[in-house]
Amino acid sequence: MKKHNFGMPDEAFFEAQASTILEKTSGLENWKLKGIREPQETFPVSDSFWLKMEDGIRSRINPKQTKVFQLSWKPVFASLLMALTIGLGTYNFLSRTSESEIAVQQLEKLNQEEILTYLSENEENQKITELIAAGTFSDISVEIPVGADSEIEEYIDEANLNESDLELNL
């Protein structure tokens, strides 16, 4: 063992030192603050809590009570809304198609002459109706070619105008 030049403390010193260390550590080891209760008494918990906790655990581990699909109302509502929109759109499209198909079928039954007559009549009627709706009857007279009175009467008849209309506008 290496020799030291320092004066060696006697045995009593080391005993006293060991005792101080032990005292300090055991002091820390057994240290308790006075008047401290168990946390069970200072952290409040309701009496029924333990049973609720048991139920909570059971429902989380028991496959019979576990929901396979966790439904939440928001995505369900969004899906229903989307399905409804798509359904209505499809119905609308299909019904329009069927209406136009019926019209095509009806037109196909007509011959060329009937179609031309229908179109020419409707073109004139349409013109008169539009003019009555938009302005005065005097505009109509401008549009109607000047000629025979019978022609004018014929227009009036076809346009289904009554006398009061004529009085107001003429």
Next chain:
Amino acid sequence: MPSKPGNDFNLNQEDKEILEKFKTEEGRQMAFNLLVRKYQKRVYWLIRKMVIDHDDANDLSQEVFVRIWHHLNEFRGESGLFTWIYRVATNECLAYLKKKRRRFFLPIHDLEGELAGKIESGNHFTGDEIEKKLQLAILKLPEKQRLVFNMKYFEEMKYEEMSEILGTSIGALKASYHHAVQKIKNSVLLDNHQDEEA
């Protein structure tokens, strides 16, 4: 009040029976119910002292038992059943606090502040002034040291068992506990001194 966990360091007869029943298909649920009834309070109080909030402690305790349900078959009986359960609970608890701090981008002192606020609000803690001072002083400790302090101070757990649970040497645990006590003594004394001055 639950008995101190230090007494069932080795696998006792009751735990053996629970484990045997748990291995059978028909006895599994019943064995688990027994296990929950036996250990739920100790697990809850361990967690509650760490997270302070009752709802958080409830959620975490349930999570611990769900984990136990899934992994109990992996338990080899090398330690006491409660030691193993406590290990699951401490890991869950430390992971929760770590996640919580990360989630809210809170540095350590802010999480402490949040927990201290819960104690001071009086909704989560009904202790008197000195008990409040002690709890606030405990909150200032690092989380693992807090666990060590709670286990030793309140549950009077043996260092050997704590060592198994926390995976730390007995010497390190003793040092950790002594440091914790010293810090708490200083903190409580400082508080008292400040109170006197005020």
